[in-house]
Amino acid sequence: LFDLVSGPAATTAAAGRWRGLRVVAVDGTLLPVPDCPANLAVFTxxxxxxxxxxxPQLRLAALVACGTRSVIGAVFGPATHGELEYARRLVDSLRAGMLLLGDRNFASAALMNQLAATGADLLVRCKTNRNLPLVARCHDGSILTRIGPLTMRVIDAEIAIRTAQGTRTGHYRLLTTLTDPTAHPAGELVRLYHERWEIETAYAELKSTILGGRVLRARTPEGIEQEVWALLTAYQALRTAMTDATDSASGTDPDRAGFTTALAAARDQLVLAAGVITSTDTDLVGTIGRHVLAHLLPARRVRTKDRIVKRAISKYNARGPAIDRTTYKATINITMLTSSP
Structure with a gap:
């Protein structure tokens, strides 16, 4: 069933595409499963x-379309296998015309060569001190390098975030198969890499919004497998409904669709057993879509927030200085650095 509904969610909006390429992201996450003998035989x-x-933990890896946060492909299994192993099982979901975003964990030479062989382009962060051979210099300060048989472009940038509390800077190094600096400007690629966080938001919607932070319920590995596919199918159905809704309102970015709103509307439909027998009229927006459009989120603004735990496991305060939980408006400045071999 998941195979039937999976995909990037068709939309006429420009969201999710950059210079003709569909922007997608890959990453992994962990899900807790019930602590029982049958599950412990598979999950540790x-x-x-x-x-x-x-x-015990289950590892899930997914390929997500950044524009709509819909799931293109997913694999999962014991957490004893790493993210890279599961990422290799997602190569069949990649296509030419996609631009894949990945964090530093996916900068493995062997994996990048395998992913690039699908025809998809890559934009992956790597360690700033990684030793890379110099093949050629580009006019924008980036360089070309070779990682195995793969030619990649190295983009170094210093990103400064200024808020009312001051300025913080960081050095970022990106590797990309887009080697033409004129067709694919380095500054735009640096800004585009931030879209990788869309997959983190998708995982938050799965784990925190749908599951409410709860442990999966099944007490056998077979039941766990069925439950995870059901979870992904329900998520994808909601994402498709949300995309259909925003697509019906010209100029509406899919980011403005509230996942919590869509989930609540879907649950109400089930409780009321509404629309069990559908009419012959096609209604792409539907009840869920109408709720989404009636409660659109405001357009995103530039802001910054540290990754902190909002609800600690312990009821006691952690030692040390108090955590600033304020969300600040931010100004971002990107300075291209001349890469060195």
């Missing part, structure tokens, strides 16, 4: 500091 607890996780 993860090491956490000096101890282990309270529940």
């Amino acid at each position: 607890r993860q090491r956490l500091g000096n101890g282990t996780s309270g529940y």
Whole structure:
């Protein structure tokens, strides 16, 4: 069923495309499963500091369309296998015309060569001190390098974020198969890389909004497999309904569709058993879509927020200075750096 509904969610909006390329992201996450003998035979607890996780963990890896946060492909299994292994199983979901965003964990030479062989282009962050051979210099300060048989462009940039609390800077290095600096400007690629966070938001919607932070329910590995596919199918159905709704309102970015609104509307439909027998009229917006359009989120603005735990596991305050939980408006400045080999 998931195979039937999976995909980038068709939209006429420009969101999710950059210079003709569909922007997608790959990443992994962990889901806790019930602590019982049958599950422990397949799923293991993860090491956490000096101890282990309270529940066995399942690792999920997905390929997500950044414009609509819809799931193009997904694989999962024991957390004993790493993200790179699961990412290799997603290559069949990649196509020419896609631009794949990945974090530093996916900058493996072997994996990037395998992903690029699909015809998709790559934009992957790597360590700033990674030793890369110089093949040629580009007019914008970036360089060309070779990673195995693959020619890639190295883009170094310093990103400064200024808020009312001051300015913070960071050095970022990106690798991309888009080697023409005129057709694919480095500054635009640096800004585009921020779209990788869309997959993090998708995982938050799966784990925090749909599951409410709860542990999966099934007490057998077969039941866990069925439950995860059901979770992904429900998520994808909601994302498709949300995209159909925003697509019906010209100029509406899919980012403005509220996932919580769509989920609540869908749950109400189930509770009321409404629309069980559909009419012969095609209604792409539907009840869920009408709720989404009636409660559109405001357009996104530039702002910054540290990655912090909003609700701590312990009821006691952590030692140290108080955490600033204010969200600040931000101004971002990007300075291209001349790459060195």
